Amino acid sequence: MLLQDKQAAIIGGGMGGLLLARLLQMKNVDVKVYERDLNQEVRVQGSPLDLHEDSGLKAMKHANLLDEFYANIRPNASKALILDKDFKLHFDEHNIQKTAATQILGTGKNSLQDISKPRPEIDRSALRNVLLNSLQSETISWNSQFSWMKRENDGWRLHFKNGTSTYADLVIAADGANSKVRQYLSLEKPIYSGITMIEGTIYNAKENAPNLFEFSKGGKVLALGNEQTIMYGTKGDGSLMFLLSSKIPENWIKKSDLNFKDNQKIFEWFNEVYKEWSPKWHELFKSNELYFIPRPQYYFPLNQAWKTQANLTLIGDAAHRMPPFAGKGANLAMLDALDLADFLTNDEFIDIKTAISSFEKRMLERAAIATKETLENGEQIHSKEALGKLVSIFKGANL
Numbered sequence: 001m002l003l004q005d006k007q008a009a010i011i012g013g014g015m016g017g018l019l020l021a022r023l024l025q026m027k028n029v030d031v032k033v034y035e036r037d038l039n040q041e042v043r044v045q046g047s048p049l050d051l052h053e054d055s056g057l058k059a060m061k062h063a064n065l066l067d068e069f070y071a072n073i074r075p076n077a078s079k080a081l082i083l084d085k086d087f088k089l090h091f092d093e094h095n096i097q098k099t100a101a102t103q104i105l106g107t108g109k110n111s112l113q114d115i116s117k118p119r120p121e122i123d124r125s126a127l128r129n130v131l132l133n134s135l136q137s138e139t140i141s142w143n144s145q146f147s148w149m150k151r152e153n154d155g156w157r158l159h160f161k162n163g164t165s166t167y168a169d170l171v172i173a174a175d176g177a178n179s180k181v182r183q184y185l186s187l188e189k190p191i192y193s194g195i196t197m198i199e200g201t202i203y204n205a206k207e208n209a210p211n212l213f214e215f216s217k218g219g220k221v222l223a224l225g226n227e228q229t230i231m232y233g234t235k236g237d238g239s240l241m242f243l244l245s246s247k248i249p250e251n252w253i254k255k256s257d258l259n260f261k262d263n264q265k266i267f268e269w270f271n272e273v274y275k276e277w278s279p280k281w282h283e284l285f286k287s288n289e290l291y292f293i294p295r296p297q298y299y300f301p302l303n304q305a306w307k308t309q310a311n312l313t314l315i316g317d318a319a320h321r322m323p324p325f326a327g328k329g330a331n332l333a334m335l336d337a338l339d340l341a342d343f344l345t346n347d348e349f350i351d352i353k354t355a356i357s358s359f360e361k362r363m364l365e366r367a368a369i370a371t372k373e374t375l376e377n378g379e380q381i382h383s384k385e386a387l388g389k390l391v392s393i394f395k396g397a398n399l
Helices: 015-025 056-062 066-070 124-133 210-216 252-256 263-273 279-285 329-345 352-381 386-397
Strands: 007-011 030-034 080-084 089-092 146-152 155-160 165-168 170-173 191-202 220-225 228-234 240-247 290-299 312-314
Touching: 007 015, 007 155, 007 165, 015 030, 015 056, 015 124, 015 329, 030 165, 056 066, 056 329, 066 124, 080 386, 089 386, 155 170, 191 279, 191 352, 210 220, 210 228, 210 240, 210 279, 220 386, 228 279, 263 279, 263 290, 290 352, 312 352, 329 352, 352 386
Parallel strands: 007 030, 007 170, 080 220, 170 312
Antiparallel strands: 080 089, 146 155, 155 165, 191 240, 191 290, 220 228, 228 240
């Protein structure tokens, strides 16, 4: 085996990195995951995930974790309510036996969503725990935020902000959209998509946003109008996560000097930018247990490429950052993990560099297709016809 007697280091303990560690350990590879979080409990998790049959679910099956996955899914989380800016309901998937099982928006050639097959949803924290619990003890090195690395022998000497260092024969960057490792392989810069999201989280939402919490029925709410969107859903921990998405200049945050720790200022911004939206949406901003994160949406060029190295590669958002408008991010990261683990352990390649080269070619080809679909979807849901198109798709899928 190519990795016989070699030490593999995965930078980043997200879904892709953890799944890769699981798959490599199933092949008896010596692998360590270096994660910046202090421990398993501290990370603020994002929105629930729906795993796609040809990627996320496929990877979980190969990792022998499907039973654990299905034991933790949330059946109602995928069901959607579609509204307009005036809070008028246009579609209620909860009243239909067949479900489209969507992630905010999914895939589909020249469409907003390919929703012909059910897609089970799971909270990110639950999926992360399933993956963590599948690993051998001491696999994760917590409180290990990557700082820098230097070539040493045929591998790398890794340095972390906690003052420690370690050697690895092979480094796999799974450290997300703002990867610090990527620069050692590619200097390609991300491109602004023209769309910025503001993410908000309301804790104890049943008390702090009772009307919106109850209205959601435990599923997703998608509201479109004025070439803008509001999307929200509840999570198993009782919180409510929402996204405000609109076309905004790339430098607007810096120029506006908007303080995202000042909830009143964010509400004032909302009233200005979403001024034609119903006051019923104002409940999103009334809680004292409310936290915001600005998320400008970037993507890497569709034709990106780099020179393959024998001791370093990338997976997930570190390799192919893109907006969430096709629900592809975590699914592609998990498929990357599946392919890379296979290519490194199936004995079909003469050396590690050849295996990595073949993996990167496949990964970048499918990432380019997914990025193109994502950008098309982003344009469509911020178009004047977005509401009608989305309602038509949902109704057609549930006939």
